[in-house]
Amino acid sequence: EADIYQTPRYLVIGTGKKITLECSQTMGHDKMYWYQQDPGMELHLIHYSYGVNSTEKGDLSSESTVSRIRTEHFPLTLESARPSHTSQYLCASSETRAGVGYNEQFFGPGTRLTVL
Amino acid sequence: GQQVMQIPQYQHVQEGEDFTTYCNSSTTLSNIQWYKQRPGGHPVFLIQLVKSGEVKKQKRLTFQFGEAKKNSSLHITATQTTDVGTYFCAGGSYGGATNKLIFGTGTLLAVQP
Known part of the structure; x- marks a missing residue:
């Protein structure tokens, strides 16, 4: 069973509010991802990280931002939520193994966000 | 940009019937992964294929990677109600960011008992 956690699981919030979606993994994986x-x-990749202090935007443009200050933690922030942000946000992680280009991604349970 | 399409979008079968979903990429892939997402759940990794023409089996599931490494298929023999869910392929590209996958559009499988 993958040890990757997301909170909250469900969030209903009004337009204009700032929100942070939490994602943590206890597997020591270096790579982490956010999908919408x-x-x-x-699934559309919106952010990814190769390691601490390394973040990149994904293929789908997003108004959210991310940070990776600790290996295990990869929070996603929306400064001003809008109804168009209503969606499910999935966090995932994977590890780098020598000689293996791609490894399986482990997904968290997701956060279902509704912006009114 | 790179696109990964899956067909069919939806399939409804009677329990015991076979099921196949096809995955097609607009570009050559370095590898293909398959994930299953149960209704209301999150994607769970099933398998990865890397070699041209590779075939792998997991019990009733058979996975294939095309010779040109641009397509793949997942075949389920004698479906069961536990097979219900959406099946996604996800491709990795050559020269792209390591481990950055492009997910396919998914095939939703419904199994009637």
């Missing part, structure tokens, strides 16, 4: 997924749709 609308119901029944594919």
